[in-house]
Amino acid sequence: MTPLGTDREAVPDMPNRLGLNGIEFIEYATTRPQALGHVLETMGFKPIARHRSREVMLYRQGGMNLIINAHSEDARVSALVDEKPVISAVAFRVKDALRAHTRCVELGAWPVPSHAQAMELHIPAIHGPGGSRIYLVDRWTEFSIYDIDFKPIPGVDQHPPALAGLDYFGLVQYVDPGRSEDWISYYETMFDFSTVPEDQRYGILPKGKVLKSPCGQFMWQLIEPDPWMESDRAPENLERIGLGTPDVGQAVALLKSRGVEFIETSSLHPEDRGALTRRELGSVSFELVHRTGD
Structure with missing residues (x-):
């Protein structure tokens, strides 16, 4: 065994050029939000907030955020033909969302046009598999993406344990x-x-x-x-x-x-x-x- 600091081969860290730091949220698209919500609650997720202008609900347990999107005007919801829920999006935490999005597009990713309305937060995204979206989020610590678009449900614990x-x-x-x-x-x-x-x-x-x-x-x-x-x-x-x-x-x-x-x-x-x-x-x-x- 070679002593530390003497001729020890340096092992480079994995490259992480976007500064990925975990999953911020996963989203389901569905035409049956109550039924899907029941499934999530049996799995331990709790509804904690509603979107201010869309039929979208935020569920959480521990460090996991899960969104149910049932907004009828959303293309991912309106495209459902058999009423089966689908995983329609995943959000990656990154160091700088704009830079990460720019780099992905330069590498050939297809950008998702923003449909954010007045007073709504624009979250950059690229197209993922099967019509899904991959969002890039750089706000998850003191200030989160939910602070603007979602209204907490009164009396509900905003941080239910996992x-x-x-x-x-x-x-x-x-x-x-x-x-x-x-x-x-x-x-x-x-x-x-x-x-x-x-x-x-x-x-x-x-x-x-x-x-x-x-x-x-x-x-x-x-x-x-x-x-x-x-x-x-x-x-x-x-x-x-x-x-x-x-x-x-x-x-x-x-x-x-x-x-x-x-x-x-x-x-x-x-x-x-x-x-x-x-x-x-x-x-x-x-x-x-x-x-x-x-």
């Missing part, structure tokens, strides 16, 4: 056959994500390719459909949210007591590494993943 230490572990994205490498290149180029080695797997669904954010705070999993799913597979989209927890067993027991159902078959069932909830409303499921101290 159940079983839950936090955002990441997102699962379904991709078209043969498109994984294209998406890997996209996330590496735009956001400095890096591919996780094949021998490092997480959860109970170790399929596809897993990418790690440069801040180390969340993962991004790319899954191609099995050949036999070709006829009825879903298009490219953000499929589900991964929730990290230090104790999967505790989280499963607590969520079951709240009415959450988990997939339990001989090949897929809750265990120490993770668990998968049954789909609600035809499309909403959550994957629990054991998160270590690292």
Whole structure:
């Protein structure tokens, strides 16, 4: 073992040119906000604020913000044809939102035109998979994006604690056959994500390719459909949210007591590494993943 400070090879930090610092919020688009809200509340999320001018609700637990967008004039809501909720947006925390947006567009990202109305905050965004949006947020500490656009619900705790230490572990994205490498290149180029080695797997669904954010705070999993799913597979989209927890067993027991159902078959069932909830409303499921101290 080489003593510290003597001929020790310097290991460079992961590049993080946008200053990514976790996920600020994830958004669902739906035509059934009350039904989706019930699903979220069984998962431990609490409604804490309403948008001042749109049918949009902010839910929170611990450090996780989750938005339900049911505004009828929003293209992401009006485009829904089967009433199934979809993950329509994710917001990355960055050091400087304008600079980050400019850099992404220069690298080939498609910008999202602003539809902010008078007295509403403009949050720069680029197009993501399946018609979703990737927002870039640089306000989340003393002053947040919710301070302008949302009105707190009176008497409601604005910072409800997380159940079983839950936090955002990441997102699962379904991709078209043969498109994984294209998406890997996209996330590496735009956001400095890096591919996780094949021998490092997480959860109970170790399929596809897993990418790690440069801040180390969340993962991004790319899954191609099995050949036999070709006829009825879903298009490219953000499929589900991964929730990290230090104790999967505790989280499963607590969520079951709240009415959450988990997939339990001989090949897929809750265990120490993770668990998968049954789909609600035809499309909403959550994957629990054991998160270590690292």
